[in-house]
Amino acid sequence: MEKVNVAVLGATGAVGRTMIRVLQERHFPMRSLKLLASPHSVGKVIDLGSKSGVVEEFSVAALKDVDLVFGAVDNDLATEYAPLIRRSGALFVDNSSAFRLDPDVPLVIPEINARDIRWHHGIVANPNCATILAMMALSPILKLTPITRMIVSTYQAVSGAGMKGMDELERQIRDPSAAPEVFPFPIAFNVIPQIGEFDEAGISSEEWKMQNEGRRILHEASLQVCCTCVRVPVYRCHSESIYVETHDAVSLQTIRQAAEDCSGIILNEAPYPTPKECTDSDIVMIGRLRRDGACENGLHLWCCCDQLRKGAATNAVQIGEWAWQNGLLKKGV
Amino acid sequence: MEKVNVAVLGATGAVGRTMIRVLQERHFPMRSLKLLASPHSVGKVIDLGSKSGVVEEFSVAALKDVDLVFGAVDNDLATEYAPLIRRSGALFVDNSSAFRLDPDVPLVIPEINARDIRWHHGIVANPNCATILAMMALSPILKLTPITRMIVSTYQAVSGAGMKGMDELERQIRDPSAAPEVFPFPIAFNVIPQIGEFDEAGISSEEWKMQNEGRRILHEASLQVCCTCVRVPVYRCHSESIYVETHDAVSLQTIRQAAEDCSGIILNEAPYPTPKECTDSDIVMIGRLRRDGACENGLHLWCCCDQLRKGAATNAVQIGEWAWQNGLLKKGV
Numbered sequence: 001m002e003k004v005n006v007a008v009l010g011a012t013g014a015v016g017r018t019m020i021r022v023l024q025e026r027h028f029p030m031r032s033l034k035l036l037a038s039p040h041s042v043g044k045v046i047d048l049g050s051k052s053g054v055v056e057e058f059s060v061a062a063l064k065d066v067d068l069v070f071g072a073v074d075n076d077l078a079t080e081y082a083p084l085i086r087r088s089g090a091l092f093v094d095n096s097s098a099f100r101l102d103p104d105v106p107l108v109i110p111e112i113n114a115r116d117i118r119w120h121h122g123i124v125a126n127p128n129c130a131t132i133l134a135m136m137a138l139s140p141i142l143k144l145t146p147i148t149r150m151i152v153s154t155y156q157a158v159s160g161a162g163m164k165g166m167d168e169l170e171r172q173i174r175d176p177s178a179a180p181e182v183f184p185f186p187i188a189f190n191v192i193p194q195i196g197e198f199d200e201a202g203i204s205s206e207e208w209k210m211q212n213e214g215r216r217i218l219h220e221a222s223l224q225v226c227c228t229c230v231r232v233p234v235y236r237c238h239s240e241s242i243y244v245e246t247h248d249a250v251s252l253q254t255i256r257q258a259a260e261d262c263s264g265i266i267l268n269e270a271p272y273p274t275p276k277e278c279t280d281s282d283i284v285m286i287g288r289l290r291r292d293g294a295c296e297n298g299l300h301l302w303c304c305c306d307q308l309r310k311g312a313a314t315n316a317v318q319i320g321e322w323a324w325q326n327g328l329l330k331k332g333v
Numbered sequence: 334m335e336k337v338n339v340a341v342l343g344a345t346g347a348v349g350r351t352m353i354r355v356l357q358e359r360h361f362p363m364r365s366l367k368l369l370a371s372p373h374s375v376g377k378v379i380d381l382g383s384k385s386g387v388v389e390e391f392s393v394a395a396l397k398d399v400d401l402v403f404g405a406v407d408n409d410l411a412t413e414y415a416p417l418i419r420r421s422g423a424l425f426v427d428n429s430s431a432f433r434l435d436p437d438v439p440l441v442i443p444e445i446n447a448r449d450i451r452w453h454h455g456i457v458a459n460p461n462c463a464t465i466l467a468m469m470a471l472s473p474i475l476k477l478t479p480i481t482r483m484i485v486s487t488y489q490a491v492s493g494a495g496m497k498g499m500d501e502l503e504r505q506i507r508d509p510s511a512a513p514e515v516f517p518f519p520i521a522f523n524v525i526p527q528i529g530e531f532d533e534a535g536i537s538s539e540e541w542k543m544q545n546e547g548r549r550i551l552h553e554a555s556l557q558v559c560c561t562c563v564r565v566p567v568y569r570c571h572s573e574s575i576y577v578e579t580h581d582a583v584s585l586q587t588i589r590q591a592a593e594d595c596s597g598i599i600l601n602e603a604p605y606p607t608p609k610e611c612t613d614s615d616i617v618m619i620g621r622l623r624r625d626g627a628c629e630n631g632l633h634l635w636c637c638c639d640q641l642r643k644g645a646a647t648n649a650v651q652i653g654e655w656a657w658q659n660g661l662l663k664k665g666v
Contacts, residue, residue, distance in 0.1 A: 153486035224627035294557035
């Protein structure tokens with residue numbers, strides 16, 4: 001198969017930079033790599049390992065010959081640029097939340113529903129990072145029985161707010177009186193039970209994502225998920241405490257066996273994963289698997305993954321790999 | 334009523350020092366205050382505000398004339414000293430977990446089950462800090478209907494491991510390569526889903542406490558609680574994400590009204606409490622009250638309190654106050 005002309009849109013942000021690194025590490029079959037961004041980042045120089053690249057302004061002309069665009073920009077820019085990318089014939093793998101609930105756009109975690117990439121119409125959406133972690137952690141269970149209900153409390157890293165989130169934690173650790181700018185309260189030596197804005201029922205936008213996106217990824221329209229999404233002073237790895245109810249009863253031993261056949265995860269029960277050790281890894285680590293005392297089909301588990309890698313960049317690159325391997329890039333390949 | 338001769342046992346630790354401060358702040362009716370500890374702390378000088386006190390060795394002779402002993406020592410010392418305190422005729426309000434499940438010892442949160450102090454036989458146990466926080470946060474609901482089931486994920490401060498826990502966080506913030514001594518993994522920029530030791534079912538000693546102690550405090554022998562107890566890099570305030578099922582359906586509005594009549598708590602929904610702002614307060618702060626999507630009688634909430642104060646020292650001092658006010662100190666008063 002021919003190699004691919006790739007562009008990373010939003011190349012200067014935390015996710016964009018990680019996409020570039022992951023593309024190189026996984027030896028993505030690139031003929032060329034174009035670094036694109038909005039006007040205010042144009043001209044910035046990005047380290048590409050052996051060489052460096054200069055950021056170009058996003059434009060229709062810049063998309064000429066590009067087969068695959070990885071998007072790491074916010075919803076507004078993604079919405080603005082998506083029709084142009086689509087028209088150019090390139091596939092847009094978008095990490096924003098702009099298209100995640102669009103019935104015309106597949107929402108994909110390759111280990112779970114890669115086949116949904118087949119029906120793309122120019123855009124494939126990358127799920128929310130907390131959703132990717134939860135669904136990957138449940139993937140051994142999903143091989144055995146459908147899940148009906150989840151209650152999730154998250155421990156989310158500051159990288160979820162991009163480089164400015166990581167900078168704010170670092171600044172407040174050095175100077176605890178430094179005023180919060182990115183987060184609604186100080187994050188150093190604190191935890192904040194808010195990610196995104198609240199609706200009238202008091203549920204945050206981040207908390208809705210796991211149910212809304214989970215239903216699409218699993219093709220389970222009645223899945224019930226209640227989350228409490230909490231920011232913690234960890235740099236880049238998310239953790240989650242998950243309670244899940246399954247349709248059929250499954251033994252812990254069966255789940256442990258199923259986990260051995262699942263790619264992208266490791267069940268670590270000796271003793272359990274922490275976010276620190278999962279940083280800079282593509283693996284979703286699972287631990288603390290145990291039964292619930294009240295509900296026969298209830299299980300508890302703990303999981304961690306690097307928010308910037310499998311929670312964002314790596315998942316997007318995997319979508320691109322699968323599309324390329326299955327001849328689903330429209331142009332040039 | 335006559336004033337009381339008080340002793341603090343374990344006066345040099347984080348909880349012991351906070352007990353001394355809380356006794357002074359609340360103007361506990363003390364005739365005298367004796368500072369007791371195990372032999373290795375004898376001679377240490379403790380700041381008592383206007384003056385200072387010298388730590389004496391615990392002994393039967395030292396208990397002469399003491400009416401009330403607040404215990405802030407570990408289980409082994411509490412178990413060793415308790416019979417001696419009992420025999421001396423003083424009331425022992427013990428913060429260790431040694432006697433919490435002893436059917437002969439009341440386990441008390443004064444706002445919830447103060448009347449259990451009436452049947453004490455020389456010892457009243459102070460509950461686990463995470464249990465105090467959860468039960469206080471649920472106190473408005475408990476006024477309306479029994480609770481049947483809880484799923485709790487905690488965000489517990491390092492002060493739960495005493496001063497050495499706080500020192501370890503501070504040391505690792507300064508030097509991220511500093512090896513963990515108190516906690517099983519590095520705690521700076523990390524979260525650790527283990528507090529206490531695990532049993533064969535993979536449940537930690539801390540995670541059992543909320544069910545075992547909750548059943549005794551609420552007199553609900555069938556209460557089902559499943560916890561995931563997690564240490565976070567916060568200095569001294571615990572937070573919890575609680576899912577609770579009630580026996581009868583109650584509206585959020587009814588709970589909000591009930592909260593106004595509960596002492597020791599504040600419902601803060603504008604927007605929610607964080608552990609940082611609850612530090613050094615005796616108030617349990619509650620927020621994020623909302624309905625569950627799957628279970629009609631299911632509710633979610635978030636809560637925070639200072640682990641050293643209401644989670645330990647203040648609750649113990651309140652027990653002492655209630656015992657004194659109700660003539661339940663055996664000696665001298």
